[in-house]
Amino acid sequence: MDTWKNYICPVCGAWSCTKDRFPTCEFCQNEDVIIIEDEKLHNEIQAYLKSLTRSDFEKYLVLPSYGEIGKDYTELYVATVEYIRQKYVFDDPRFSKTKFNEREHQECARHQEYKTHKKEEIAALREEVYGEPNPYRKVTCPTCGSTNTEKISALSKGVSVGLFGIFSQKVKHQFHCNSCGYEW
Ligand SMILES: [Zn+2]
Numbered sequence: 001m002d003t004w005k006n007y008i009c010p011v012c013g014a015w016s017c018t019k020d021r022f023p024t025c026e027f028c029q030n031e032d033v034i035i036i037e038d039e040k041l042h043n044e045i046q047a048y049l050k051s052l053t054r055s056d057f058e059k060y061l062v063l064p065s066y067g068e069i070g071k072d073y074t075e076l077y078v079a080t081v082e083y084i085r086q087k088y089v090f091d092d093p094r095f096s097k098t099k100f101n102e103r104e105h106q107e108c109a110r111h112q113e114y115k116t117h118k119k120e121e122i123a124a125l126r127e128e129v130y131g132e133p134n135p136y137r138k139v140t141c142p143t144c145g146s147t148n149t150e151k152i153s154a155l156s157k158g159v160s161v162g163l164f165g166i167f168s169q170k171v172k173h174q175f176h177c178n179s180c181g182y183e184w
């Protein structure tokens, strides 16, 4: 039976999960990760954290270099990961500050990508349902295939009319290609 396993990497501090039979670190490829079963995690660690006074609990609220507590992560989640890292990572002789930082940067990039992706999905939906302009829409140039295109704004259409009169081609066109200059 396939079950998800949580693991902590003692080299780079990755806290992740996998279904692999032989779990390895997805960030630094360390082959000796520490499996932490969910039950142990929830019952022991979280119960311990909840029993702490507020000021002791806050010592575990170490912000990742990305995301926000209360918005992207709950306090208990952040504290749990920090607790696990203090226990299994920072004192391990294999711990590498360089790999820890590298992983944090990678996770930050992933996080940003995810957020952008979410915004794109919402914008696409609003465009479809309400007909709102979608700043993320990628339109491919029919001439050169570039996606570096933009919608010709009403303002620049107005300028065209003013400069070249009512017969300006631009009025009819909706898109402009920044790569080859084609308009359609
Ligand atoms: Zn690692």
Ligand SMILES: [Zn+2]
Pocket: 141, 142, 143, 144, 145, 146, 177, 178, 179, 180, 181, 182
């Ligand atoms: Zn083009």
